[in-house]
Amino acid sequence: IVLTQSPATLSLSPGERATLFCRASQSVSRFLAWYQQKPGQAPRLLIFDASSKATGIPVRFSGSGSGTDFTLTISSLEPEDFAVYYCQQRSNWPITFGQGTRLEI
């Protein structure tokens, strides 16, 4: 299953709302996760099963969607949110990731 993320780069300012998209080439039901990766660091799980928040993730992060179209929303950007975001599906083998969205200031 191919995951296509858009946009490739998103330029916003702190305090603004960010909306990131992930589209699957076929239905993944709700079996989709979102990760955040900062330079030189391992990825961090934010959201799993489309909308469930991982432990310790701030309330400003939320996920939605089902089937083929998914959204990650950051309600009000903090300086530490500028990073690369990946979606990942686990509906079918092989597990696949999207190509990433770079969220920049």
Next chain:
Amino acid sequence: QVHLVESGGGVVQPGRSLRLSCAVSGFTFSSYDMHWVRQAPGKGLEWVATISFDGSNEYYVDSVKGRITISRDNSKNTLYLQMNTLRVEDTAIYYCAKDVGVQAWSYKYFDSWGQGTLVTVSS
């Protein structure tokens, strides 16, 4: 506190072998499926392999099947990745990662990651 530490990376010639290790602590290793995920320099994430909590099942991305083997030693709290017949395109940071779910309730999402170990395949 969950902790995963990879080791074993380095520079290796094409066609040679390397074994990566991932030592874990802070959770009951034998209850969780474990995964390897890699990231080529400047590129995105690619899932490589998964092993079930008891070692009874293994899954691989097609590009590594027949060359790479995932294994675990639950008595040593250690995950392994045996990499044979390495190719230039295997060059990447290799991360080990813990599954979100426990035992039969594996989620195949990754909630804890190591810092990664760099494998460079070059002549």
